[in-house]
Amino acid sequence: MEIKELIQKMTLHQKIGQLTQYNARVFLNDDSVITGPDKKLKLTDEDLATVGSVLNSFSADDMKKIQNQHLAGDPLKIPIIFMLDVIHGYRTIYPIPLGMACSFEAEITEQCARMAAAEAAASGVQVTFAPMVDYVKDARWGRVMESGGEEPLLTGYMAAAQIRGFHGDDLTGDSSIATCVKHFAAYGAAEAGRDYNMAECSERELRQFYLPAFKAAIDAGAEMVMPAFEALNGVPATINPFLHNVLRREWGFDKVVISDYNAIGELLKHGVAADEKDAALQAFSSECDMEMCSASYFHCLEELVREGAVSEEQIDRAVERVLRLKEKLGLFEDPYHGADGKKAEALYLCEKHRELAKRAATKAAVLLKNDGVLPFEENIGSVALIGPFADEHAIKGFWSCAGRDEETVTVRQGVEALLGKNKVRFARGCGYTWNDEDRSGFDEAVRIAKSADAVILCLGEPQNYSGEGNCRTDIGLPGVQEELARLVAEANPNTAAIIFNGRPLALTGLDRHISAILDMWFPGTEGGNAAAELLFGRAVPSGKLAMSFPRSSGQCPVYYNHTGTARPHWTTEAESRGYASDYIDCGNLPLYSFGHGLSYTEFEYIEMTLSADTLAEGGELTVNIRIKNAGKFAADEVVQLYMRDPVASVVRPVQQLVAFKKTGLAPGEEKTVSFTLTPESFVFYDTAGRLTHEKGKIILMTGCPDHYYYKEEIELL
Numbered sequence: 001m002e003i004k005e006l007i008q009k010m011t012l013h014q015k016i017g018q019l020t021q022y023n024a025r026v027f028l029n030d031d032s033v034i035t036g037p038d039k040k041l042k043l044t045d046e047d048l049a050t051v052g053s054v055l056n057s058f059s060a061d062d063m064k065k066i067q068n069q070h071l072a073g074d075p076l077k078i079p080i081i082f083m084l085d086v087i088h089g090y091r092t093i094y095p096i097p098l099g100m101a102c103s104f105e106a107e108i109t110e111q112c113a114r115m116a117a118a119e120a121a122a123s124g125v126q127v128t129f130a131p132m133v134d135y136v137k138d139a140r141w142g143r144v145m146e147s148g149g150e151e152p153l154l155t156g157y158m159a160a161a162q163i164r165g166f167h168g169d170d171l172t173g174d175s176s177i178a179t180c181v182k183h184f185a186a187y188g189a190a191e192a193g194r195d196y197n198m199a200e201c202s203e204r205e206l207r208q209f210y211l212p213a214f215k216a217a218i219d220a221g222a223e224m225v226m227p228a229f230e231a232l233n234g235v236p237a238t239i240n241p242f243l244h245n246v247l248r249r250e251w252g253f254d255k256v257v258i259s260d261y262n263a264i265g266e267l268l269k270h271g272v273a274a275d276e277k278d279a280a281l282q283a284f285s286s287e288c289d290m291e292m293c294s295a296s297y298f299h300c301l302e303e304l305v306r307e308g309a310v311s312e313e314q315i316d317r318a319v320e321r322v323l324r325l326k327e328k329l330g331l332f333e334d335p336y337h338g339a340d341g342k343k344a345e346a347l348y349l350c351e352k353h354r355e356l357a358k359r360a361a362t363k364a365a366v367l368l369k370n371d372g373v374l375p376f377e378e379n380i381g382s383v384a385l386i387g388p389f390a391d392e393h394a395i396k397g398f399w400s401c402a403g404r405d406e407e408t409v410t411v412r413q414g415v416e417a418l419l420g421k422n423k424v425r426f427a428r429g430c431g432y433t434w435n436d437e438d439r440s441g442f443d444e445a446v447r448i449a450k451s452a453d454a455v456i457l458c459l460g461e462p463q464n465y466s467g468e469g470n471c472r473t474d475i476g477l478p479g480v481q482e483e484l485a486r487l488v489a490e491a492n493p494n495t496a497a498i499i500f501n502g503r504p505l506a507l508t509g510l511d512r513h514i515s516a517i518l519d520m521w522f523p524g525t526e527g528g529n530a531a532a533e534l535l536f537g538r539a540v541p542s543g544k545l546a547m548s549f550p551r552s553s554g555q556c557p558v559y560y561n562h563t564g565t566a567r568p569h570w571t572t573e574a575e576s577r578g579y580a581s582d583y584i585d586c587g588n589l590p591l592y593s594f595g596h597g598l599s600y601t602e603f604e605y606i607e608m609t610l611s612a613d614t615l616a617e618g619g620e621l622t623v624n625i626r627i628k629n630a631g632k633f634a635a636d637e638v639v640q641l642y643m644r645d646p647v648a649s650v651v652r653p654v655q656q657l658v659a660f661k662k663t664g665l666a667p668g669e670e671k672t673v674s675f676t677l678t679p680e681s682f683v684f685y686d687t688a689g690r691l692t693h694e695k696g697k698i699i700l701m702t703g704c705p706d707h708y709y710y711k712e713e714i715e716l717l
């Protein structure tokens with residue numbers, strides 16, 4: 001039946017049902033009595049029979065049970081659509097999104113999303129609440145782990161790759177799921193890095209930094225948008241008129257918008273809605289089509305229609321968007337969307353998926369420091385594995401869906417598999433929570449460090465210290481880990497540290513004591529195997545930071561694309577010159593900047609040449625960067641091109657990534673990496689909110705913010 005015809009056949013109550021989403025547990029209650037936290041929703045059996053969408057169903061069986069029950073009672077046979085946060089894998093978990101962003105690689109990201117989609121779809125999931133594309137610059141915020149980091153261009157690039165992977169060639173396919181880009185917008189601007197906190201952001205800042213990745217995701221075909229929780233410039237994102245206008249009018253997004261969890265209910269808590277009816281009216285008038293886990297639409301929309309505050313045409317438009325998505329997924333033909341428990345079990349953690357997860361984890365890792373310690377030789381006599389993360393399964397990361405800690409490979413398992421058990425000694429040394437000051441394991445750790453040929457020190461923050469609601473004020477290594485590191489490195493200088501983290505950590509102390517630091521992020525199911533391959537040179541690190549690492553927590557937010565000041569001060573040292581924009585006790589530069597990441601091989605940047613020194617309207621400029629692998633390992637390099645606009649009508653960032661390319665080189669190989677730029681490559685928002693580029697000098701730089709090899713000037717005509 002044609003969608004429009006179907007809508008005509010629906011009662012108003014049935015239509016409103018299509019605009020609501022509740023937890024699977026509401027439906028799986030055997031005695032059909034809603035209990036616990038869901039009781040306060042005050043849903044009637046009639047409401048439940050018309051609900052259009054369900055979240056948090058984790059198995060094909062549960063999905064089918066809910067779907068069958070629903071279809072049996074629905075005379076119109078409109079299937080429920082099932083959604084879930086499939087963020088970095090379903091059962092086979094790959095690195096957290098912030099780690100994946102460090103790969104700077106669309107291919108592996110797309111493959112991983114494809115794998116997650118296949119496992120999720122077989123398990124009864126039809127839409128994922130991903131990608132998360134929030135621009136982030138404050139590492140205290142726990143949700144940076146879900147993001148693509150501090151560069152909108154990179155975030156948009158990774159988001160598009162994820163969308164391609166989740167969607168596949170055809171959304172009706174039984175290994176495809178649709179995407180919902182979130183959280184629109186500026187959730188990452190939460191004041192003080194505290195989750196759900198208000199954000200104040202100028203329109204220029206929003207357009208320049210916060211919105212582009214959303215646009216990129218929508219252009220890549222994202223099927224839904226989720227507004228953010230926070231109040232942006234005084235108005236919660238769910239009902240924010242500026243955001244509404246950009247999304248629906250400027251960008252013409254005509255697909256489904258779904259509220260975040262209870263976000264419509266929380267309009268009362270924000271103090272912008274007098275009661276539930278007011279909240280429903282404001283949210284619905286802002287074209288928030290679907291309400292997640294609060295019940296104001298059910299309770300109030302009918303009355304609002306009767307009173308004429310909402311028209312039935314408005315309701316029909318929202319319902320049509322929801323039904324079109326169901327149609328696109330082929331749910332009217334197959335309400336299970338190919339879900340099959342047996343197929344899912346065969347996919348979970350299968351060899352192919354584990355192999356991909358491992359490869360992704362090797363590509364996400366970033367070698368932060370290496371004074372020649374890494375890689376270790378495989379024929380090494382003995383290795384001491386020390387630290388609270390050395391034998392820890394809980395390294396797959398937050399938001400890992402149906403992933404299980406016990407199925408995650410520990411570093412110890414990975415290293416033992418590679419070297420043989422007899423070569424490996426282990427001591428935990430200490431704990432990793434912020435208040436664990438137990439030093440009783442230090443002696444044992446030092447003892448085995450002394451007697452081993454090399455030490456692998458496994459440190460970090462627990463995986464539940466990042467993710468939603470998990471913010472920190474002190475983003476150093478929790479507890480006494482740094483002390484352990486110092487003692488162990490003194491006992492054996494041939495020590496490398498590997499770090500597990502959901503955010504950039506302040507590692508200044510560690511950097512002082514340890515010769516090599518490899519950041520694994522939360523690497524997912526195959527973390528331990530990936531770490532072993534990287535530590536022993538079977539894989540070569542190629543990740544580059546997608547987010548800067550501060551020197552201390554108090555430096556946050558510290559990010560590479562900040563604007564300049566009239567009183568700049570650029571040293572890594574704490575040596576305030578007075579009356580400069582700096583600190584008395586810490587330098588301005590991050591410890592490791594965006595774009596930083598070492599390799600086991602050496603890349604020589606031979607030259608950077610430009611096809612012209614001017615660029616006119618409609619013209620093109622080619623930038624050629626010639627590089628050589630001058631070391632001994634075949635490896636990948638991310639060639640990065642930055643710009644600086646030294647004179648403009650508004651203060652511009654001190655540096656900004658304009659293009660990048662990842663390429664592999666054999667030892668001794670030379671390659672030229674080319675970028676084509678146009679005047680549009682240099683656009684920015686002016687004071688009138690116009691996207692523009694201005695005549696004058698532009699500086700182009702290659703390398704990374706830590707160190708540029710070449711700088712060249714061009715004139716925009």
Ligand code: BGC
Nearest residue numbers: 055085129182183260261468
């Ligand atoms: C989060 C969203 C998520 C939703 C559903 C919320 O708490 O902010 O990112 O998609 O829950 O699980």
